[in-house]
Amino acid sequence: MCRDVAYVADNFFLVRDGVVCTPAVTDNILEGITRRTILRLLREDLGLEVQERSIDRSEVYLAEEVFLCGAAMQVAAVTWVDHRPIGTGNPGRITSSLMDLYERVVRGRVQKYLEFCMPVYQEQETARRR
DSSP, X not given: OOOSXXXXXXXXXXXXXXXXXXXXXGGTOOOOHHHHHHHHIIIIISOOOEEESOOOHHHHHHOSEEEEEETTTEEEEEOEETTEESTTSSOOHHHHHHHHHHHHHHTTOOGGGGGXXXXXXXXXXXXXXX
């Protein structure tokens, strides 16, 4: 069973010395809405420096934080890689802040990003079931 594997539908991010790094689009990654949203939230709302560049495997072992994002998984902390803890072995401050912010954005609780959400009303769902 492969439960510790990142699939192609996820995007990879690591935090080192307070800088968020993610592979560049030229590194054959999935360019998507979720990744674009995460980059915007990190830069504009959390005020973090984000570098889009190639990442060497050895950097992963030295990272303070690692997280994945994707449409299905949203934002997920990675706390262990190759049986080694990432940072403290728990979700870090940046990852936790991002997870909270992203959750609020997709639930329509951040005014600035309401255009990201499409309202779905209970009346419409009830009428469709009839």
